[in-house]
Amino acid sequence: MTRVLLAGFAGSMGQQVVKLVKEMPSFEITAGLAHHLKSNDPAEYGLPAEAKLYTSLAEIPADAADVWIDFTVPASVYQNVRYALENGYRPIVGTTGLTDEQESELTELAKEKGLGGLIAPNFGMSAVLLMKFAQEAAKYFPDVEIIEMHHEDKKDAPSGTALATAKLIAEVRKPHQTAPEASESLPGARGGDYQGIKLHAVRLPGYVAHEQVLFGGKGEALTIRQDSFDRSSFMSGVKVALEKVQELDSLYVGLENIL
Ligand SMILES: NC(=O)C1=CN([C@@H]2O[C@H](COP(=O)(O)OP(=O)(O)OC[C@H]3O[C@@H](n4cnc5c(N)ncnc54)[C@H](OP(=O)(O)O)[C@@H]3O)[C@@H](O)[C@H]2O)C=CC1
Numbered sequence: 001m002t003r004v005l006l007a008g009f010a011g012s013m014g015q016q017v018v019k020l021v022k023e024m025p026s027f028e029i030t031a032g033l034a035h036h037l038k039s040n041d042p043a044e045y046g047l048p049a050e051a052k053l054y055t056s057l058a059e060i061p062a063d064a065a066d067v068w069i070d071f072t073v074p075a076s077v078y079q080n081v082r083y084a085l086e087n088g089y090r091p092i093v094g095t096t097g098l099t100d101e102q103e104s105e106l107t108e109l110a111k112e113k114g115l116g117g118l119i120a121p122n123f124g125m126s127a128v129l130l131m132k133f134a135q136e137a138a139k140y141f142p143d144v145e146i147i148e149m150h151h152e153d154k155k156d157a158p159s160g161t162a163l164a165t166a167k168l169i170a171e172v173r174k175p176h177q178t179a180p181e182a183s184e185s186l187p188g189a190r191g192g193d194y195q196g197i198k199l200h201a202v203r204l205p206g207y208v209a210h211e212q213v214l215f216g217g218k219g220e221a222l223t224i225r226q227d228s229f230d231r232s233s234f235m236s237g238v239k240v241a242l243e244k245v246q247e248l249d250s251l252y253v254g255l256e257n258i259l
């Protein structure tokens, strides 16, 4: 039986993971980390009655679980994953907001501790494929902008997926700005900038998680789009990560690297 600690169990993604783990007979949630607890009863969150609930890292013993799943907030993810690795947990991280430097530090720490794990900005297959196709397309269409659209409760912008897409595209094209002379009569109108790739973040009720990558060429354009209409779309990736995490030899970044 693989024991799972779920950080962020009361959140939208946390509750999806609770359902997923219930359907996986070889896995059990034995502990949960929350920010605030509305109830001390694990059953209120769909967790097994014997699951231990914690509200701070310092309370969590090293043997509460084998695997640490994190769907919390950008402000806490680095500390959480650092704590997980220092205490022998294999991390599966969906929370966005880790910087490149933080990812490198955590990768180094995982190596020191001999622990494998995964950090994935997106566990949905449509997004993983979008990123792969976008990187391929950018070799032929270097002029590109990204529009991501999310629910109104999303705390960070741009999305981790949009930033990961821009990084993959930047690997295969020369950094340049399309239409560099265009001025902004309204500040921010051209969006955020990653090595000349413009990123636009839309936040609206009714949306879940969506991304479009727009490529423009001479007299033609290519648009690649993915839609997560429901958060259950991320669970196939989390399931794969759970099934593989015990055999991973290092901390991987990107679901595509363990498929
Ligand atoms: N990789 C992927 O495929 C996906 C990643 N995400 C990412 O996952 C993260 C969570 O998303 P989502 O579930 O929608 O967000 P929610 O706001 O619904 O859930 C976050 C949960 O984390 C809790 N929390 C906040 N701080 C801490 C902390 N220090 N320790 C433990 N728990 C904490 C919050 O508690 P409280 O409300 O009490 O503060 C809340 O219950 C985001 O970064 C999002 O971008 C989302 C979807 C897919």
Ligand SMILES: O=C(O)C1=N[C@H](C(=O)O)C[C@H](O)C1
Pocket: 096, 121, 122, 123, 150, 151, 154, 155, 158, 159, 160, 161, 162, 208, 209, 210
């Ligand atoms: O906050 C979300 O909802 C999502 N966050 C991730 C991101 O920032 O890319 C993954 C997906 O877009 C949903």
